[in-house]
Amino acid sequence: MSPKITVELLRQLRQAMKNSKYITEPIQAYIVPSGDAHQSEYIAPCDCRREFICGFNGSAGTAIVTEQHAALWTDGRYFLQASQQMDNNWTLMKMGLKETPSQEDWLISVLPENSKVGVDPWIIAADQWKNMSKALSGAGHSLVAVQDNLIDAIWEDRPSRPSTKLTALALKYTGFTWQDKITTLRGKMSERKISWFVVTALDEIAWLFNLRGSDIEYNPVFFAYAIIGMNSIRLFVDSKRLSDPAIREHLELDSPSKPDLSVQCFPYESVYTELQAVCAALEPKDKMWICDKASCALTQAIPKSHRSAIPYTPLCLAKAVKNATEIQGMKMAHIKDAVALCELFAWLEKEIPKGTVTEISAADKAEELRSQQKEFVGLSFPTISSVGPNGAIIHYRPLPETNRTLSLNEVYLIDSGAQYTDGTTDVTRTVHFGTPSEYEKECFTYVLKGHIAVSAAVFPNGTKGHLLDSFARAALWDSGLDYLHGTGHGVGCFLNVHEGPCGISYKTFADEPLEAGMIVSDEPGYYEDGSFGIRLENVVLVVPATTKYNYRNRGSLTFEPLTLVPIQLKMINTDLLTQKERDWVNDYHRKCRETIGAELERQGRKEARDWLIRETQPIV
């Protein structure tokens, strides 16, 4: 991986920062956030502005360019990758380390007095704007909205915004019609005396309308906004997409069954003016919900007296708690996914000794095997297929120039997942095809202990996910080890593989309590720069737990693994496991054998079934 050469781009950007064509007064710094106008984590090529300016293409990171400096903030998953992708015009700011200044503190330390810091108000979230603005003005500077995006201004061959075909999801996948969902949503609005709700997150819009698209790779969403009133529904989407009769019928565009469920469609770009029009007609007591993570531009279009900014929208919460149909779909998707992975590992075992399998060909094989499964749509994120030292690059993606060959001598880590019409998967296994070293086994076993500690945790109803994070780390911590990423994220149902509002992380974001029906990942790891990476990830469903006592009748919860792929026994130092942990492994492998074994048999995939049986022998 060679770094992107950015001398000329930075020169052009710094000129734009002084160019009266874009700004009334010169700005001394320009912030380039990671997301798009919907604060999406994965973004379309036309929105990859931060990557364009600095070269770093990980899923999280913010670039800031001043007259003298250029710096990029990213988290522990990406330290190595960012350092390899950026040239020496850039300083890497490693978030989460004590010595790393925050963006605000750094700006204050490098800016001349009374500086102006610019940002595109469409791609900075309202809450980030607020914090940044407060910190800067506290130090005598100011944050200013630059309406023309300065990266777009210097980006000559910027791709256009995608507008892919929409698909309507049937009730057998969604459990509820979009009309049901609108009615439930309006009930929540009326409970809180809210008359309007501006929906800006792409996955919330897709979930609400039971529609899917493919505007953003890996995420089955489409560019849109929605404004929901108590009697009206405004959908902002490229009008071309609405010529499809199936979509017109799904949305009842031509013959709405009820007037208050009639969808009015507007062009995507008109959301700002239409929102202004809605706001102009508000009664004094009307309140409008908008997520505090929505863009600063849209948020500020709502007069403060009408604005009710909320950390998580009711759609985000409703979407996170999967209904019975969605849970059933997720289970089916994970069975199909496990079938493909069992086949992959059986194939790898046979092929690796020939010396012809690479990170890229293994990833391709995994995709090919998944694509043979019913209702396969595509991958849910770029496959991380990494051998030896590449495994230490936490969100590594193999490229021709970094591609290593799988061998009997190095640890192999594969983190992959797919979108099926009935659900989304995300699974990581770390395996060795020869003989792992004692140290590799020791580290793997600590990671496994952490994985089990979370997966088997019993905790009261109302517990927030971040309270479980340390369970995943305790075994590593005891030996002075750790990993610099969270332990788990919410997973959508045929939606984004990362979704809020729940998760398991040491970061104390305002996560919502875990509830039965929520689905999260459990993925501790350990990474040794230059040597190897270990991660063990299952997607798990929050389920009620049965306990000996029931304090204050609160009830307890625990997790049920949806991912059913064997954990390589060869990597485990069983001496380091407690009896309870050994029982957990055996019980998990029994479930893999029963459920996936039956499906492999049904699909007539005998080799994979033999592999599965062998890999799920009980530990004694």
Next chain:
Amino acid sequence: MSPKITVELLRQLRQAMKNSKYITEPIQAYIVPSGDAHQSEYIAPCDCRREFICGFNGSAGTAIVTEQHAALWTDGRYFLQASQQMDNNWTLMKMGLKETPSQEDWLISVLPENSKVGVDPWIIAADQWKNMSKALSGAGHSLVAVQDNLIDAIWEDRPSRPSTKLTALALKYTGFTWQDKITTLRGKMSERKISWFVVTALDEIAWLFNLRGSDIEYNPVFFAYAIIGMNSIRLFVDSKRLSDPAIREHLELDSPSKPDLSVQCFPYESVYTELQAVCAALEPKDKMWICDKASCALTQAIPKSHRSAIPYTPLCLAKAVKNATEIQGMKMAHIKDAVALCELFAWLEKEIPKGTVTEISAADKAEELRSQQKEFVGLSFPTISSVGPNGAIIHYRPLPETNRTLSLNEVYLIDSGAQYTDGTTDVTRTVHFGTPSEYEKECFTYVLKGHIAVSAAVFPNGTKGHLLDSFARAALWDSGLDYLHGTGHGVGCFLNVHEGPCGISYKTFADEPLEAGMIVSDEPGYYEDGSFGIRLENVVLVVPATTKYNYRNRGSLTFEPLTLVPIQLKMINTDLLTQKERDWVNDYHRKCRETIGAELERQGRKEARDWLIRETQPIV
């Protein structure tokens, strides 16, 4: 405990809420926060306004009175106590339970449209004001500052503000002179380009000036404010107190050694006008630090453009990390404290069978024994001495009408501590003088497992305390049990027994990372309403840990118990302990025996020493 009758008081308060003598326009609700103008947790009698209006006298709680309703919010430690102390004019709002509305939500649900909610701006913290004001105005109401306190207006025999004798602490207790501390503080101010700092927390002022008072029971502090500039020091304190020659000399009032270390004294009440004068003379770029937990009144006296509100002050942080002298003092204080407690338990064992020992007499005995130790100043909080069902009242304080006799049949919980000139203690032991039931032992053992899990935890430098909270609960959670309070709080050195900015709690307050030298409590519990209470508390020092590996050279931390009082073996179901936990108990008891045994011997307290030896037999 009979509830306070509040019919007449509420009538008077509701009249005051409409009385133009106090307010220009009637208010529809009045908030009575818990604290004083310094947001102290423990308060002087003249500041017990919330207790005056509702009867509940726990350390935390907020009362709100509307025209129709009266409600009190408090946390799990106080549910039982509050319900017993309040009459049926009051609704108890149990914080932390899912169904309990926040104060804001409740107000919004009960208030008529466009209501005014009043509060005394001196006793509400600036950050609370901000949140409350935002929530109310979001719903069409407004929060208004009522300058005359309406409780004082109806409180006929309100005590006057105390002004006790001040004591100067010698360098052998503090490790640094107040001049050193001011110089270090100014260094931090200059680093952050801050020219002024308004100190409002009483323990920060006491720590900074190496002075102690006794204005507030249990807390060796005194009513004061300070405004620290780069060249000036303003101290606001009742001028009577400065006639003492020892204090004049300590503060160098008559002959300051350096002009920038000259202390100017002002009357306590003049802080507002003097702060206004300082603010009037500020240069445009001058910035003033004030804690965001300082009173709304003082905070708003600083123009927004000059105000830099911070969640924790540099004094709060500096005070939390004890220096070598303070650590040594804390260790000595805990040895003396353990001597007194060993004597207490030996005495109780002898006396209880006679049937003459009550909760109150046991608490008195504990105080008497502590007072025999060198440098004893007083208790650090009201002793919780509770038998059987009283133990389930988490912050119980025995009163003549609730006083139970200690017996061989019920669990006894004693949570007590003292102020010594060299340190502050806080220790809880739960014991049975007869034969505990299997269930009591089971619960005790889960609590012990939680205590050990925190105490023996190894974690990386930079870890925040709240990440350790679940370790304390895991064993209870596994069986469906829990406790509704945090696991630990910071402990001052001859200062407040509860202090920030670190702690161990499921609440994600913005706690600062744990650092070597910090001192916190480790006190999980289990409470069965109407039956018994269990809590096991040590004060522990954060110390560096030695680990097998050292990931990214971050270094690791763990805890060293300062409290050295045996844990009753009779209460432990050793079958439920792992070998590691058994080793921890044996190792802890060995330390108790060595350190406290030697001191008991030195003090010639033979009976207590025999008791100690017997109670510290190793588990096999």
